[in-house]
Amino acid sequence: MNKRIPRIGIGGPVGCGKSMLIERVVPILAKKNYQISIISNDVISQEDADRMRQNLATDQGLLPENLVIGLATGGCPHTAVREDPSINLSVIEEIEREYSDLDLIIIESGGDNITTTFSPALADYFIYIIDVSGGDKYPRKRGLGIETSDLLVINKIDLAPLVDANLDVMERDAKIVRTNKPYALVNCKTDEGVDVVAQHIIDDVLFGQPPRKLITNVE
Amino acid sequence: MSTDVSDLSLMQISDSFFPTGLYTMSNGLETLFSEKRITGMDELCELIQTNIVQQIGPCDCVALSNAYTHTSSNDLEKIIICDRSLFAMKLVKELRESTCRSGTQMIKCVNSFVTNDTLSKYYDMIKNSQAPGTHAVAIGVASNILGIEKQKAVLHFLYGFSVSMVGAALRLGIIEHIQSQKILHRLKPVIAETCDKYISKSLSDMWQFAPEYDVIQITHEQKFSKMFIT
Numbered sequence: 102m103n104k105r106i107p108r109i110g111i112g113g114p115v116g117c118g119k120s121m122l123i124e125r126v127v128p129i130l131a132k133k134n135y136q137i138s139i140i141s142n143d144v145i146s147q148e149d150a151d152r153m154r155q156n157l158a159t160d161q162g163l164l165p166e167n168l169v170i171g172l173a174t175g176g177c178p179h180t181a182v183r184e185d186p187s188i189n190l191s192v193i194e195e196i197e198r199e200y201s202d203l204d205l206i207i208i209e210s211g212g213d214n215i216t217t218t219f220s221p222a223l224a225d226y227f228i229y230i231i232d233v234s235g236g237d238k239y240p241r242k243r244g245l246g247i248e249t250s251d252l253l254v255i256n257k258i259d260l261a262p263l264v265d266a267n268l269d270v271m272e273r274d275a276k277i278v279r280t281n282k283p284y285a286l287v288n289c290k291t292d293e294g295v296d297v298v299a300q301h302i303i304d305d306v307l308f309g310q311p312p313r314k315l316i317t318n319v320e
Numbered sequence: 321m322s323t324d325v326s327d328l329s330l331m332q333i334s335d336s337f338f339p340t341g342l343y344t345m346s347n348g349l350e351t352l353f354s355e356k357r358i359t360g361m362d363e364l365c366e367l368i369q370t371n372i373v374q375q376i377g378p379c380d381c382v383a384l385s386n387a388y389t390h391t392s393s394n395d396l397e398k399i400i401i402c403d404r405s406l407f408a409m410k411l412v413k414e415l416r417e418s419t420c421r422s423g424t425q426m427i428k429c430v431n432s433f434v435t436n437d438t439l440s441k442y443y444d445m446i447k448n449s450q451a452p453g454t455h456a457v458a459i460g461v462a463s464n465i466l467g468i469e470k471q472k473a474v475l476h477f478l479y480g481f482s483v484s485m486v487g488a489a490l491r492l493g494i495i496e497h498i499q500s501q502k503i504l505h506r507l508k509p510v511i512a513e514t515c516d517k518y519i520s521k522s523l524s525d526m527w528q529f530a531p532e533y534d535v536i537q538i539t540h541e542q543k544f545s546k547m548f549i550t
Contacts, residue, residue: 146545175344176491176547187425188341188549194424198449 106138106197107306108206110182110224112246115212117232118256120149121289122298123207124156129299131163134312135204138168138196140189142181144211147171168200178211186223193223202313205306215244226306228298232257237266241274252301253284258293329466333459334476336487339429340422340455342480346488346548347371347415348537353492361499368485368503369510370530376481377514379409379528380456381474382521387460388470394438399461400451402523407452409528412537414550416452423458430462439465474519478511479504488548 111119120141127137139157141150150171158166170192174181181189193206208224210217219227229250231239234257240247247253253275261268268286275284283301287294303309310316332338349367352358358367383406390398410416424446431443442461446453456477463473486500495503540550 145547148544173344173546173549175346175488175549177343180343181341184337185339185341185343187339187429188344188418188421191341191421191424194447198447 104197104201106193106201106203106206107226108193108208108224109226109228109302109306110208110210110219111228111230112182112210112213112217112219112250113230113254114214114235115144117212117230117235118289119209119212119230120153122228122230122254122256122287122295123209124153125289125292125295126299126302127157127163127207128161129296130205130302131157131161133303134315135303135307136200136202136312136314137164137205137207138170138200138203139164139207139209140170140172140192141209142172142174142178142189142211144174144176144178147173149209168196168203170196174211178213179217182208182210182217182219182223184220186220189223204313205302215239215242215246217246218249226251226302228252228254230254230256233261233266233268233271234264236264237261237268237270237274240271240278243278247275248278251282251305252298253279253282254298255284255286256289258286259288259290324467326467326469330463330468330472330476333426333430333462333466333468334480336483338426340426341418342422342484343487344549345418345484346492346540347485347550348533348540349485349488349494350492350546350548351536351540351543353489353494354543358489358494361495361503364486364489364494365503365506368482368507371485371533372478372481372507372510372514374530375528375533376456376478377518378521379526380406380454381477381514381518382523382526383454384456384460384474384477385470385519385521386523387457388464388473391438391461391464396438396441396445399438399442399457400445402460403451403454403457405523405526406454406457409526410454411534412541412550414541415537418549419455420452423455424453426455426458426462427453430465434465436465471515471519474515475511478514482507482511491547 113119154169157163227250229246285297383402387399387402427443445451489495
C-alpha cells in the first residue's frame with residue numbers, strides 16, 4: 102500500500118497568480134528540506150507547467166524536472182478537480198508509487214470561476230486565490246471558493262491603489278464571509294505575505310512534521 | 321417487482337458522471353480541427369466511424385469481450401493477457417497512458433462499491449504495476465461483475481467513445497448541441513454492426529489499422545497549446 106502524500110489544491114480565476122504563488126511558496130518549503138511535486142492543470146496549454154519546471158526544477162534545482170507535471174483537462178478545469186478527478190488521481194497514484202518519500206503534492210487547478218472547489222478525494226487542503234484587480238467587492242460576493250477554502254489568498258495587493266480597491270474592505274469582508282477561517286494578503290511579485298502562506302501549509306497540512314526524508318534518514 | 325439492477329448498473333457506468341476522465345480526450349480531434357481538416361458534422365461523423373471500424377472495434381472491443389469471458393471463469397491470468405495485448409496495440413504514448421488511467425480509475429471505483437475477489441485481485445495487480453489496467457478491459461471485467469450482459473458492455477464502450485468524441489467537438493465549437501445528437505443517432509448502426517462483428521472474436525484476431533490517424537494523434541502530443549490530452 103502506497104503512503105498517501107499530503108495534497109494541497111490551489112484554485113482561482115484565470116490570471117490571479119496561482120502558478121506564481123506556487124513558484125514563491127515552493128522555494129520557502131524546499132529551503133526547509135520539504136520535497137514536493139507539482140501537478141498543473143492547464144486549460145489551454147502547458148505554459149504554466151513548463152515555466153514552473155524551468156524555474157523551480159531546471160534553474161533552481163528545488164525538485165526533479167519530472168515532478169512538475171502538466172495536465173490538459175479538455176476545457177473542463179472544474180470537472181478535473183471536483184466531479185471527476187480521476188486523471189489527477191491516477192497521476193498522483195503514479196507519483197506515490199515512485200516517490201513515496203515526498204512530503205507534499207501541490208495540485209493547481211486550471212483558471213476557473215468563484216464556484217471552484219476541490220474533491221476531498223483529491224486535495225486535503227484547499228487554497229483559493231483571488232487578486233485585487235477584480236475589485237474590492239470580490240470577497241463579499243462570496244462563492245464556494247471564497248467561502249469554503251481552507252485558506253483564502255488575496256494577491257497583487259500592490260495594485261490596490263491603481264484599481265481603487267480598498268484592502269481594508271476586502272479584509273473586513275473576508276473575515277465576515279469566512280467567519281474564523283484564515284486569509285492572507287500577498288504580493289507574489291515581491292514575496293510580501295508569501296511566508297504566511299508557507300507557514301499555513303507547514304502548520305495545517307504537514308502539522309509541523311519535519312521532512313519525511315529526514316525522518317527516514319534518522320530511522 | 322424486478323430485483324435485477326443490471327440495467328441500472330449499465331446506466332451508472334455509462335453516465336458522464338461516472339469518473340473515468342474521458343472528457344480530457346479528443347483522440348486527435350483537436351489537432352484535426354486546428355489544422356482545419358475537420359470543420360463540420362459530416363467530417364466528424366466519418367472520423368468517428370473510421371475510428372470505430374478501424375481501431376477500437378477490432379482492437380478494444382475484442383479485448384473487452386475476451387476479458388469479460390475470462391471474468392466469468394475468474395481467470396485472472398487470461399484477463400491480464402487481454403490487458404497487456406491491448407496495451408501493446410496502442411501505438412500512441414498519450415493514448416496508452418490515458419486508457420490506463422481511465423481503466424485504473426474505473427476498477428478502483430467499482431471495487432469501492434462491489435465485493436469481488438477477481439476484481440480486487442485485478443486492482444491489486446494494477447496498483448503493483450503487474451497489469452496496465454486498460455479502459456476496455458476494465459469495462460469487460462467491471463461489466464461482468466455488475467451483471468451487465470456482454471453485448472451491452474461492448475455497446476456501452478463504443479457509444480461511450482462516440483460521446484467522448486462528440487463532446488470534445490462540441491467544446492471545440494465544431495458542432496452545436498443538436499448536431500451532436502444527430503451524429504450519435506447516425507452512428508448507431510455502425511456501433512451495432514461493429515459489436516456484432518467483434519464480440520465473438522478471439523484475442524488472436526485482434527487488429528487495428530489507421531496509420532494516418534496514429535500520426536495525427538502523435539502530432540497532437542507535441543502541441544504546445546491544447547485543451548485535450550490527446
